[in-house]
Amino acid sequence: MQNLARQVLKQDIRAIARSISLIENETDITQKEALIDTLHPHCGNAIVWGITGPPGAGKSCLLDRFIEHLRQDNKTVAVIAVDPSSPFSGGALLGDRLRMQKHATDDGVFIRSMASRGHLGGVAGATADAIKIFDAAGFDYVIIETIGVGQTEIEVMELSDIVLLVLVPGLGDEIQALKAGVMEIGDIFIINKKDLDGADRLKSEVEYVLSLKDSIESDSKHPICMTSATQNDGIGNALSQINSYFAGLRDDGRLAQKRKERIEKELKHIATTKIMASANRFLNIDQRLNGWVEEVFQKKVSPYKLLNKKIGDFLQEINWQ
């Protein structure tokens, strides 16, 4: 294990791939924990982007352009494509499309899709561990990509330092997106396909909503970038806005704050998982449950009444009450 971690720190591509499989499959929890713990002191250098938006917004092409620019700048990039709502999300996985293309033979780019339905910590847990692996391996940028913004996707986006929300005119979703307050999770707003009809109107709408948002969070001014990924137009400008936004976060302490909140969530999540595992072992909940299911099914007792009583008894047994 220490050996695997050592290879990851040396940026060995096969060791990285093996590590991701290890955290994804969770066949050996002890091994996984040891790996992450060994890598932990080497983390914190990568810049983590989240990129999300509706299917059809051109995220795939846009990300491709960003990678090109970052590579020209000699930066290394790892992409984690997360698609918990596959296969109905309306778009093929970015990672799969990209992998076939020009970056396939470039050692400075590593693209991985996450399919982690079985992971104890859910998709977000697996993604958090994957970020650590790439971060420790020395990638300059780790980019997490999701399609759609459901509960899971928001959890995933919260793992990043900066969230890029890609919008596009003409999908008819604009106003819905604004209403639903999804814009809350975005740091940078990218209006792609800027040559399409309605791009300027979309920009005005986003500006309006952001003016409300910025008046509440006085510490942030969210950039809106106009791009045309297919025509390679506006990418450099977007990139420099993203970089200076990041520099702002880093310099005034908000980045550290954000990362501490991430650690807090992570610790809370691990603690919950471990306490519940012990509770199950100690209280034998799984075994006792069988009798209760039958009683509830036959309507001899109602669920909350039963559990309030039983759990009250448990807690008395162990003097928690």
Added chain:
Amino acid sequence: MQNLARQVLKQDIRAIARSISLIENETDITQKEALIDTLHPHCGNAIVWGITGPPGAGKSCLLDRFIEHLRQDNKTVAVIAVDPSSPFSGGALLGDRLRMQKHATDDGVFIRSMASRGHLGGVAGATADAIKIFDAAGFDYVIIETIGVGQTEIEVMELSDIVLLVLVPGLGDEIQALKAGVMEIGDIFIINKKDLDGADRLKSEVEYVLSLKDSIESDSKHPICMTSATQNDGIGNALSQINSYFAGLRDDGRLAQKRKERIEKELKHIATTKIMASANRFLNIDQRLNGWVEEVFQKKVSPYKLLNKKIGDFLQEINWQ
């Protein structure tokens, strides 16, 4: 509270609406638990359908037709439209569209969309409680509708007795859907827009995958129905296939089995929530966490090592080890 439950049992529409708001907002947990417990003995009579499929499959129109047919049969119908991945899911909420239409003045139809991001038990927990309310209120059918099949949607679908998976030719998702094993959650397969090119090929593909599935689960034969909702074609036939599939489940005991598994999950979930709340109170995890976040952030300690130690200590304190 007992009064609210009594009004629900009398099918009072305003009481039903108020009850749903109560479980959605969870402002008063005790009140919520009392309501659900009082309704529990009156549950188990409604037939619960789940209906899902990609955006653009025509679920909205199809469901509209099903409701028409069920109403002609004098059955009452409650619809719960669940859309955790709004607003990027590509379709407006079914419930919102339906509500405007012909069923708006029909007392035998109740349509409600669930937006329950804040619910302790997640969307699935709120939906489970909503089903109980409609069930106890005497609705003959409770239909849960989701868009897409992510983790959350699968949890929601597992609350139903029968899952209808709506597919449509030409979305390019067919093979993906088959590959990804999403078909596992479907009981009845409805190929809508059957007049489109590719409907027959889609049917063959579904048949092929089902032949593999049926050879494993020898107890089930999954119907495939061809419909054209807009032309009101094939609806009656689909309905009778659904009804006879349900009768099969009921008669050979699989329905009871399914419902017991649902109760087991529910009890486990409630138990977990309650134990963790007590653990937090007793162990003061939230408070102790603050110091740990700083240590982990400064890389003085790695997360799993820290928590394995701390939680080990806790468990010793309370003699769980």
